[in-house]
Amino acid sequence: MKNSVGLEKCTRNPKKINIWCLLLYTSILSYGVSANKFVYLFEKFENTKIKIYSELLKGIPSIEKKEEFDFFNVYYTIDLKSFDSKDHVYTYENKGFIGFEVLNNFLNANISEYINGKIECSFELVYFLKLTSDISYLPYNVNKNQFKCLFLGLKYLRAIDNKNIVKLLGCTFLKICSNQNTTDLKKEEVKYEGLVSFINLTELDFYLRKNLISGFINILMIKHIFYEDNLILLGNNNLNFDAILFNEHIPYKNLLINDYEVFCTLENFLSNNYYLNTFKFLLVEIGIKSLIINNCLNSETISKKFYFFSQMAHIFKSIIISNFQESSEIIIYELSKGNDINIEYFTLINSIIESNYLFSFLKKQSLKGLIFNNVIMNVYLSCFENYMNSNDTLEYIDFKNMEMGVSWWINFSAISNILCVILDFDSFYLANNFIKECSNIGLKLDLCYLELWFAGLKIPLEFCNFLSHCKSLKTLKFFNCFLDKKIEPNLYHVLESMKGLETLFLQNIHFSDKFYEFLFQKKGIKMLQLKNSCFPREILRFEILNFHKSITHLILINIKISEHILIEIFKLKDLKVLSLKFCGIISIKNSISRNFIYKNIQRLNLSGSDINIFESNHILTKLDNLESLHLSYFQFHSCCLTKLSPMCNMRLKTLSYKGNSLYVNDLNRIKHLATIEKLNFYKCKFIETSFYKLGSECRFFNSLKKLNLGCVVLGAEDFHYLRNFKKLKYLQISFHAIHLVEIKFNLISLAKSRFTAKLFFKEIDSEELSEYFKEEGVEEVCKWSI
Numbered sequence: 001m002k003n004s005v006g007l008e009k010c011t012r013n014p015k016k017i018n019i020w021c022l023l024l025y026t027s028i029l030s031y032g033v034s035a036n037k038f039v040y041l042f043e044k045f046e047n048t049k050i051k052i053y054s055e056l057l058k059g060i061p062s063i064e065k066k067e068e069f070d071f072f073n074v075y076y077t078i079d080l081k082s083f084d085s086k087d088h089v090y091t092y093e094n095k096g097f098i099g100f101e102v103l104n105n106f107l108n109a110n111i112s113e114y115i116n117g118k119i120e121c122s123f124e125l126v127y128f129l130k131l132t133s134d135i136s137y138l139p140y141n142v143n144k145n146q147f148k149c150l151f152l153g154l155k156y157l158r159a160i161d162n163k164n165i166v167k168l169l170g171c172t173f174l175k176i177c178s179n180q181n182t183t184d185l186k187k188e189e190v191k192y193e194g195l196v197s198f199i200n201l202t203e204l205d206f207y208l209r210k211n212l213i214s215g216f217i218n219i220l221m222i223k224h225i226f227y228e229d230n231l232i233l234l235g236n237n238n239l240n241f242d243a244i245l246f247n248e249h250i251p252y253k254n255l256l257i258n259d260y261e262v263f264c265t266l267e268n269f270l271s272n273n274y275y276l277n278t279f280k281f282l283l284v285e286i287g288i289k290s291l292i293i294n295n296c297l298n299s300e301t302i303s304k305k306f307y308f309f310s311q312m313a314h315i316f317k318s319i320i321i322s323n324f325q326e327s328s329e330i331i332i333y334e335l336s337k338g339n340d341i342n343i344e345y346f347t348l349i350n351s352i353i354e355s356n357y358l359f360s361f362l363k364k365q366s367l368k369g370l371i372f373n374n375v376i377m378n379v380y381l382s383c384f385e386n387y388m389n390s391n392d393t394l395e396y397i398d399f400k401n402m403e404m405g406v407s408w409w410i411n412f413s414a415i416s417n418i419l420c421v422i423l424d425f426d427s428f429y430l431a432n433n434f435i436k437e438c439s440n441i442g443l444k445l446d447l448c449y450l451e452l453w454f455a456g457l458k459i460p461l462e463f464c465n466f467l468s469h470c471k472s473l474k475t476l477k478f479f480n481c482f483l484d485k486k487i488e489p490n491l492y493h494v495l496e497s498m499k500g501l502e503t504l505f506l507q508n509i510h511f512s513d514k515f516y517e518f519l520f521q522k523k524g525i526k527m528l529q530l531k532n533s534c535f536p537r538e539i540l541r542f543e544i545l546n547f548h549k550s551i552t553h554l555i556l557i558n559i560k561i562s563e564h565i566l567i568e569i570f571k572l573k574d575l576k577v578l579s580l581k582f583c584g585i586i587s588i589k590n591s592i593s594r595n596f597i598y599k600n601i602q603r604l605n606l607s608g609s610d611i612n613i614f615e616s617n618h619i620l621t622k623l624d625n626l627e628s629l630h631l632s633y634f635q636f637h638s639c640c641l642t643k644l645s646p647m648c649n650m651r652l653k654t655l656s657y658k659g660n661s662l663y664v665n666d667l668n669r670i671k672h673l674a675t676i677e678k679l680n681f682y683k684c685k686f687i688e689t690s691f692y693k694l695g696s697e698c699r700f701f702n703s704l705k706k707l708n709l710g711c712v713v714l715g716a717e718d719f720h721y722l723r724n725f726k727k728l729k730y731l732q733i734s735f736h737a738i739h740l741v742e743i744k745f746n747l748i749s750l751a752k753s754r755f756t757a758k759l760f761f762k763e764i765d766s767e768e769l770s771e772y773f774k775e776e777g778v779e780e781v782c783k784w785s786i
Contacts, residue, residue: 530556
């Protein structure tokens with residue numbers, strides 16, 4: 001259908017410009033085919049309700065060529081003419097079961113109190129609105145058109161994210177799946193492609209796609225949450241998960257199955273083709289291509305058939321197997337039997353390899369990445385070495401704390417196309433052997449990324465021979481090692497030869513001032529991190545100089561610097577991220593001008609630092625572009641948050657103030673931060689004030705997503721106040737026994753939140769606590785005792 005917009009000229013006052021306006025007009029290709037056109041009239045009364053009147057053309061087929069587009073057009077104008085009340089079919093008010101952004105914006109628009117208009121769409125709008133205000137309108141047998149109508153309405157009216165959408169979708173899925181023999185959805189193409197494969201979900205907002213899969217998982221009675229777009233399936237007795245499992249070097253969103261019982265439950269459901277194909281389709285639609293299986297083996301798995309792998313593994317590009325109680329051979333054996341599995345990344349964490357099944361499986365794959373973390377190989381190391389030496393597709397390896405030799409490294413580095421290497425040695429012996437092997441390499445290596453974790457080893461001079469063959473490096477990181485002045489001249493020449501080096505992390509360095517000057521002046525460096533893990537703090541003493549302007553990220557940890565150097569740091573015009581953690585500033589007598597230049601810094605971390613020279617300079621007042629501010633355990637005078645630049649009100653998204661004291665003046669300043677998404681008050685002391693005294697004028701009620709109030713004394717008013725944060729997803733709080741009694745009279749209702757509760761008194765029944773919050777609409781409660 002050709003896109004068009006019809007605008008009529010109509011004014012209430014000839015002196016005013018025509019205010020005909022298109023609120024929403026979109027046309028997208030849909031899997032379904034619509035040959036109907038529904039037309040509705042509507043009128044707005046003040047800012048409280050919208051009345052919708054019966055269709056002018058009720059589902060009249062188009063006389064044109066069969067339409068293949070879904071559409072939703074809204075036109076409105078001012079007109080004194082009122083509609084006949086007998087045609088009224090629905091009234092929308094902003095307090096229903098599900099709200100809609102398009103309609104709410106119309107209600108809240110700063111225009112005439114009375115206005116009317118017309119809606120043209122390809123689905124039954126009134127049926128949809130009735131369904132989303134009263135779930136009982138959902139029929140016993142849901143057909144394809146009704147299912148499609150539901151999604152078109154959610155899409156075009158832009159449903160406001162809340163737990164009720166998940167409830168509605170869950171009920172819809174439940175009715176479809178419980179009536180497979182009677183619904184018209186039981187067709188071969190639906191049976192094998194999934195329940196929602198005829199709906200084009202690609203244009204849906206991501207939160208709606210997440211709600212869709214949440215509604216589906218709810219009918220499987222599996223607890224789940226989303227963490228940074230990763231889907232985590234949780235067990236009844238295992239509500240915690242390890243975010244470290246999400247590897248930043250693997251470019252895919254993850255499905256984490258965090259419990260063996262959950263794995264079995266999921267397998268039982270997926271034996272049904274309806275569930276299987278729908279689940280696969282939904283995972284693909286939200287971009288999940290990495291599978292993580294954690295804590296999923298015990299004695300019962302010996303008899304398991306692992307239907308899941310034969311039916312699901314082919315949709316994943318990455319598989320991560322972690323924390324097995326026994327050998328991982330059973331799952332690896334099932335994977336090795338698959339013919340259509342084509343993964344790019346494979347990971348084993350805290351596992352044991354007892355046979356050659358692993359390498360038989362890996363040889364079938366064209367892996368880009370191989371990750372072994374705390375893996376014990378009870379097989380001949382020659383099997384591992386043969387695999388590594390015959391592989392020409394690997395680009396990324398990450399081996400941590402592996403009980404293996406290092407002789408494979410020389411041959412592998414000679415034939416491979418490796419670009420990224422991360423090696424972590426848990427013993428001095430392995431680390432020393434690796435360095436000796438590397439020193440014998442005489443070939444040029446095209447590595448781009450090298451990260452090495454040594455077991456407290458002092459890096460010998462010979463290691464520079466290896467680094468001299470890595471001139472293509474863009475990222476170089478050394479951790480848990482010592483670098484001293486003996487290696488300085490060689491390391492200087494090696495780093496100087498790396499013309500493309502952009503990121504450099506060095507730890508426990510004891511170099512001359514001249515070498516530090518070189519690091520800050522090296523051309524091309526964008527991210528520089530210097531960390532001292534030993535006391536006393538390393539002191540940067542070099543003179544004022546022109547740092548290279550390429551630096552955008554500077555991280556100094558446990559280091560003393562002079563005030564002169566700090567001034568030079570702030571003069572870096574491209575500096576976006578500055579972190580001075582546990583640092584000290586040495587004040588210089590007769591200091592030059594303290595008129596620092598802070599303009600472009602977006603992320604500042606001064607946690608644990610002693611920066612007394614800022615007391616008279618009010619550093620925070622000049623940081624106009626801040627998006628993230630960390631002042632945890634900050635050794636600074638009280639009420640420093642009152643110095644925040646007014647520009648932070650509409651830019652600051654993250655504020656961490658752990659372990660500090662909060663005063664009334666601090667809260668009065670914080671409440672104006674309208675864009676705050678993450679707020680961390682862990683172990684904060686509220687001095688003569690309380691959290692709830694942020695008050696009704698707090699501007700981040702609708703933006704805050706993560707809140708940490710762990711180890712903070714809270715009262716009944718504070719718990720009641722939490723109800724104001726409508727989009728809160730993660731909340732950490734600490735309970736005292738008396739609080740549990742208090743909050744029974746101040747009910748909290750936070751949609752789709754994940755609670756972490758620390759119980760200070762074991763006499764509190766943790767199960768009762770979980771049930772209490774679940775009754776109040778909280779999605780998950782994570783808890784532990786101390």
